[in-house]
Amino acid sequence: MKKRIYIAYTGGTMGMQGTANGYAPAPGFLEAQLAALPELRSEMVPEYDIHEYNPLLDSSNITPAEWMTIAQDIAAHYDAYDGFIVLHGTDTMAYTASALAFMLQGLRKPVILTGSQIPLFEVRNDARENLITALLLAANYPIPEVCLYFGDMLLRGCRAVKLNAVGFDAFDSPNYPPLGTVGIEVAINWKALRPAPTMPDTLEVRPIAPARLGVLRLFPGMSEAYVQAVLQAPLQGLVLETYGVGNGPTGDLVFMDALREASARGMVIVDCTQCLKGSVNLHGYATGSALAEAGVLSGYDMTTEAALTKLFYLFSQGYTLDKIRQLVQCDLRGELTAS
Secondary structure: OOOEEEEEEOOOHHHEEOOOOOOEEOOOHHHHHHHOOHHHHOOOOOEEEEEEOOOOOOHHHOOHHHHHHHHHHHHHOHHHOOEEEEEOOOOOHHHHHHHHHHHEEOOOOOEEEEOOOOOOOOOOOOHHHHHHHHHHHHHHOOOOOEEEEEOOEEEEHHHOEEOOOOOOOOEEOOOOOOOEEEOOOEEEOHHHOOOOOOOOOOOEEOOOOOOOEEEEEOOOOOOHHHHHHHOOOOOOEEEEEEEOOOEOOOOOHHHHHHHHHHHHOOOEEEEEEOOOOOOOOOOOOHHHHHHHHOOOEEOOOOOHHHHHHHHHHHHOOOOOHHHHHHHOOOOOOOOOOOO
């Protein structure tokens, strides 16, 4: 029997149409486009059902509330389908892929996010290849992970980042090898996959609730007022994008005092490097050690997207602050490599 794939269509460039103000989502437009594709009627292509969200969203408008909607949608249809595709805009796709990786507990079936840089209705586009390949991957390869497929690469969702705003190779996984590459043949990197859960084949959605989180990217010449404003209560967690292997301006006493005070009152501060490749090592330099002494935690080689969504996830589970600080430095879904 043919495999069955569930497509959650949230919006994004793939199904957009042209308007006087540029590309915009249009209800029913994508399904009409797909119905005209003879390739989708091939015996090689699995059966699929599309659930079009209302409203369709440009991914710039995706929030944690939409992460919950997507996760619950997958869970509601989990037993009836062999795999899942989430059609999503590219701008925040890496955030959604990371969030779903944390939220979908006990996942044993493929969940693949994809989209396109050019809409399907255009003569020259990347939408057709991304969608068809994602369908074939979801149907034929037992990958128990949330993945992101784009531009011939299958990536772990919580390792992916958007690197290119205009090319078809829009995403990469700088600190972890692709889970698969697609050329003439499909090559799955089985050794890179996480093992399927040993628990029974049940999926649990771990909720993500609103949390007061932020991201602070260091730059030379930050004003004292700016730093103090960012670190004010009631902020609960912060991803601190630092230099190199996790270094910061430790000679700036106002900055350091603000970090110490924020950490002491319960803020969880996670150090992620601004570099695309490499890992934070808070004991490699004196400047990194000073951050650790101020209460900053290593994010190792997590992406900012993974670190931020992980904080959303951890703060939503009712854990104590000590537990959150412990787990944020642990590998939960393959999002980090602890050194």
